[in-house]
Amino acid sequence: MNTPDTPDTPNTALAWVAEGTALCAKALEGLDETAYAAPSPLPGWTRKHVVAHLAGNAEAVGNLVRWARTGVPTPMYASPAQRAEAIEAGAGLPGEQLTVWFRESARALADAMAALTGDQWRAEVVTAQGRTVPVSETPWMRSREVMVHAVDLGTGPGFADLPEAFLAELRADILARRGRDTVPAVHGSPAEITAYLAGRPCTGVTTTDGLPAEPLTPWL
Numbered sequence: 001m002n003t004p005d006t007p008d009t010p011n012t013a014l015a016w017v018a019e020g021t022a023l024c025a026k027a028l029e030g031l032d033e034t035a036y037a038a039p040s041p042l043p044g045w046t047r048k049h050v051v052a053h054l055a056g057n058a059e060a061v062g063n064l065v066r067w068a069r070t071g072v073p074t075p076m077y078a079s080p081a082q083r084a085e086a087i088e089a090g091a092g093l094p095g096e097q098l099t100v101w102f103r104e105s106a107r108a109l110a111d112a113m114a115a116l117t118g119d120q121w122r123a124e125v126v127t128a129q130g131r132t133v134p135v136s137e138t139p140w141m142r143s144r145e146v147m148v149h150a151v152d153l154g155t156g157p158g159f160a161d162l163p164e165a166f167l168a169e170l171r172a173d174i175l176a177r178r179g180r181d182t183v184p185a186v187h188g189s190p191a192e193i194t195a196y197l198a199g200r201p202c203t204g205v206t207t208t209d210g211l212p213a214e215p216l217t218p219w220l
């Protein structure tokens with residue numbers, strides 16, 4: 001990112017979006033139809049579902065960026081059902097087409113974010129979960145998606161390959177969302193604990209009594 005450092009521009013998260021996007025693009029390289037149709041670690045989702053979700057998410061986050069730029073309220077999705085239907089429909093596309101959709105939607109989002117001014121980054125928008133946030137939170141929202149789903153694609157990085165500063169922020173974010181009281185205290189490497197908190201396959205994560213931690217439901 002060549003945007004100058006200003007207090008209003010979320011440059012760290014923008015860099016994470018770029019890094020996660022590159023990881024996903026690399027993970028998709030060379031996937032044939034069989035590999036594309038293989039299951040992901042997410043229940044009921046193939047790799048195609050993951051990529052359709054990522055492309056749809058880029059467009060949905062793009063709606064919030066447009067909202068911030070124009071002042072015209074544009075929700076991420078028309079409804080949760082519309083989001084789910086778009087993922088199912090997208091999962092029926094040929095892999096090659098999904099790869100193109102992923103790349104083009106990610107590029108359009110990066111361009112739209114790069115064009116926001118400091119004032120526009122402060123504009124308030126409403127997320128799909130109904131939270132009112134400054135649009136400057138959207139690069140963080142998008143970076144979670146591209147980083148974690150790059151691991152879900154299962155052909156490239158693991159959690160240990162993601163930046164520790166990103167993982168630390170992700171752990172704090174997931175703990176806050178799940179509710180600190182609902183997650184047991186666990187031991188393990190920071191990367192494996194992050195995978196555990198995200199409800200992803202992990203190794204060597206134990207509770208305080210030394211037993212393997214019970215898996216959590218996947219955070220999408």
Ligand code: ZN
Pocket residue numbers: 053145149220
């Ligand atoms: Zn997701």
